[in-house]
Amino acid sequence: MTRTLLQVRDLSKRFREREVVKGITFSIAEGSCAALLGPNGAGKTTTIRMLTGLLQPSGGSIKLLINGSPTTDRRPYIGFLPQMPVFYPWMTGAEFLLYAGELAGLTNREAKRETGEWLEAVGLRDEGKRRIGGYSGGMKQRLGLAQALIHRPKLLILDEPVSALDPTGRKDVLTLLQRIRRETTVLFSTHVLHDAEEICDEILMIRSGAIALQGSLEHVRRTHSEPVIRLEVGEDEASRSWLTAACSKNFVIHSEVSGRRAKLRVENVEQASLALMADAASRRIMIRSLEAGRSTLEDLFLKVVQS
Amino acid sequence: MRQFLLFFRKEMLEMGRSFKWLWVPLVFLMLGIMQPVVTRFMPVILESSGNMPKGMTITIDPPSGMEVMAQTLGQFNSVGLMILVLSIMTLISGERQSGVSQMIFAKPVSYLSYAAAKWAIMLSLVTASFVLGYAGAWYYTVQMIGSVETAAALKAALLYMLWLWFTGSLTLFMSSLMNSAAGIAFVSLGAAILLSMASTWLPRYAYSPGFLPEISVQWLQASEKPTGDLGAAILCLMCMIFFFMIAAYQVKIRKSNV
Ligand SMILES: Nc1ncnc2c1ncn2[C@@H]1O[C@H](COP(=O)(O)OP(=O)(O)OP(=O)(O)O)[C@@H](O)[C@H]1O
Numbered sequence A: 001m002t003r004t005l006l007q008v009r010d011l012s013k014r015f016r017e018r019e020v021v022k023g024i025t026f027s028i029a030e031g032s033c034a035a036l037l038g039p040n041g042a043g044k045t046t047t048i049r050m051l052t053g054l055l056q057p058s059g060g061s062i063k064l065l066i067n068g069s070p071t072t073d074r075r076p077y078i079g080f081l082p083q084m085p086v087f088y089p090w091m092t093g094a095e096f097l098l099y100a101g102e103l104a105g106l107t108n109r110e111a112k113r114e115t116g117e118w119l120e121a122v123g124l125r126d127e128g129k130r131r132i133g134g135y136s137g138g139m140k141q142r143l144g145l146a147q148a149l150i151h152r153p154k155l156l157i158l159d160e161p162v163s164a165l166d167p168t169g170r171k172d173v174l175t176l177l178q179r180i181r182r183e184t185t186v187l188f189s190t191h192v193l194h195d196a197e198e199i200c201d202e203i204l205m206i207r208s209g210a211i212a213l214q215g216s217l218e219h220v221r222r223t224h225s226e227p228v229i230r231l232e233v234g235e236d237e238a239s240r241s242w243l244t245a246a247c248s249k250n251f252v253i254h255s256e257v258s259g260r261r262a263k264l265r266v267e268n269v270e271q272a273s274l275a276l277m278a279d280a281a282s283r284r285i286m287i288r289s290l291e292a293g294r295s296t297l298e299d300l301f302l303k304v305v306q307s
Numbered sequence B: 001m002r003q004f005l006l007f008f009r010k011e012m013l014e015m016g017r018s019f020k021w022l023w024v025p026l027v028f029l030m031l032g033i034m035q036p037v038v039t040r041f042m043p044v045i046l047e048s049s050g051n052m053p054k055g056m057t058i059t060i061d062p063p064s065g066m067e068v069m070a071q072t073l074g075q076f077n078s079v080g081l082m083i084l085v086l087s088i089m090t091l092i093s094g095e096r097q098s099g100v101s102q103m104i105f106a107k108p109v110s111y112l113s114y115a116a117a118k119w120a121i122m123l124s125l126v127t128a129s130f131v132l133g134y135a136g137a138w139y140y141t142v143q144m145i146g147s148v149e150t151a152a153a154l155k156a157a158l159l160y161m162l163w164l165w166f167t168g169s170l171t172l173f174m175s176s177l178m179n180s181a182a183g184i185a186f187v188s189l190g191a192a193i194l195l196s197m198a199s200t201w202l203p204r205y206a207y208s209p210g211f212l213p214e215i216s217v218q219w220l221q222a223s224e225k226p227t228g229d230l231g232a233a234i235l236c237l238m239c240m241i242f243f244f245m246i247a248a249y250q251v252k253i254r255k256s257n258v
C-alpha cells in the first residue's frame, strides 16, 4: 500500500520579475525515495527551500499528509540538510546535535541518546568532541545529515548531499541513505545521476523551473532508454578514420564521437554490434572495447537538458 | 519557554567562547576607573611633565565626586557605546548571513523565542558591563575624589542603563533588517549619536530617548532636579518593545539570506 506523503500543486516562485520555479506539480509516496534532478540553476534549491518552509512560495500549495490528513506545520516532520551546511564553528559536533535535537522537541535525555547514536551512524564518534570549526567539508556534510535525522522525521529532504564528498564519503552517505530509506521517505536533489539510479525509485527532472520528466525509475527507463553501443578503438590513424566512418553507417540513428570513443544510437544492438565487429575484422581494425547496452539516466539527462 | 531557554543557553555559550563576556565588561570597568584616577593624578601629571614656565602655577579646582561620576557617563557614551554596538551588531544578521539559520528554522522553532533570547542576551551583557563599570567608577571616586550622593547616583544609573538598553535594542533591530555588519554599526551608532545630540535643541516635552544620557548627567550635577525623565523613560521602553516586535517579525519572514 502506498500512501501519498507530500503533495505539491502548481508551486511557483518569483524573485522580482524572474520566475524561477514555474508551477510544478508532483507527489511523493510514503516510503519512496525521490530524486530531484536538474542542471545548475534549474531551481532545485529554490523548490527545496519552499518545501521546508524557509521560503514563501509565490503560488501553489504544499501539503504534507500525516496519517492521511494535511498538517498546518510541516516542520516537525521534516529533516533538512542544506546544500552547504554551515554550523557554529565554536560548538563541538556533539553539542550541535544535542542543540538541534532539543530544538526539534526531544527531551534532553532523548537528545543525548540520539546524539550518541547518530554520531556513531555517520562515523563521527571520535570527532564529535572536537570543535566544528576544525571539520572538513565531508565531516560537516555527515554532521548535517545527522542533525537532519536526529528527530526521526517522516520526510528527509537533502540538497545535494553527496556533491562535496570524495568517493568513499559518497559511498558512506549513500549506504546510510539506503539504510534510512526503510523508515523514512527521502527526497534529494543531485546532479550525480549515478547516485540517483542507485538508490531512488522516483525521478523528478526539472529544467529552468519546470518539470521536464517525471515518473518511477522503472517507467523512465522503460520509456526513455534507447539501445546504445559504446565503442573504443586504438590510437592509430586508421582506427580513428574507421570510427568516423562507422558513425555514418545506415543502422546508426545518432552518434557522438570524442577522440577514440564513440557512442552510437542504433535500432537493434545485436545486429549492429555484429556488423561493426565484422567490418572491423575485415579491415584489420583493433576494437579496444565494445559495449552493447541501453542509454543511462545520464544520457537521458543530457538529452533533456540540451533539448 | 523551553525553546527560549535553549536559545538563551546557546547565546550565553557563544558569548563565553568568543570572550565577549570577558572583554566588554572589562572595557566598561576600565572606562569607569579611568575617570576618577586620571582626575586625581592630573595635577601630578601636569607638574611632572615640567614644561611650564617658571613661576607659573596652575590651580585646578578639584572637581567634586558628583562631577567625576558625570564625566564617567560621558566616557560610556562615546567609547562604551561603540564597544557595545560592535559587540552585538551581528547577533541576528550573522546567523542569517552564514546560513546556520537555514538549519535552525527548518526545525519547529518559535521565532518569538528566538528573538527574545537575542534580546535577553543583549540586556544581560549591557547590564552586567554597565553595572560593573559604574560600580568601579563609584568606588574609585569615593576613594580618591570625594563623596557621591547615593540616591542621585542610583537614579542616574537607572536612567543611563535605559539609554544603553535602547541603543542595544536599536542595534538588534538594525541587525534584523540589514545584512552588512558595517551598515548595522554605522546606522545604529549614527542614530544614537543624532538622538543624543538632538536633545540640545528638541523641546523637553518631546520625551526623546536621546534625553536620557543628559538627564542622568543632570541628576548627578545640577542643583535643580531635571524634568521629563519619566516621559523619556516610558517612550524609551515603548521603542524597545516596538523594535523587538519588528525584529521578531523580520526573523520570521527572512529566515535565510534569500
Ligand atoms: N534570492 C534570489 N534572488 C534572485 N534570484 C535567485 C535567488 N535565489 C535563486 N535565484 C535564481 O533562481 C535560479 C535557481 O536557483 P537554484 O539555487 O534554485 O538552482 P539550483 O537548481 O539549486 O542550482 P545548483 O545546482 O547550482 O544548486 C537561479 O537562476 C538563481 O539565479
Ligand SMILES: [Mg+2]
Residues within 6 Å of the ligand: A044, A045, A046, A083, A159
Ligand atoms: Mg542548489
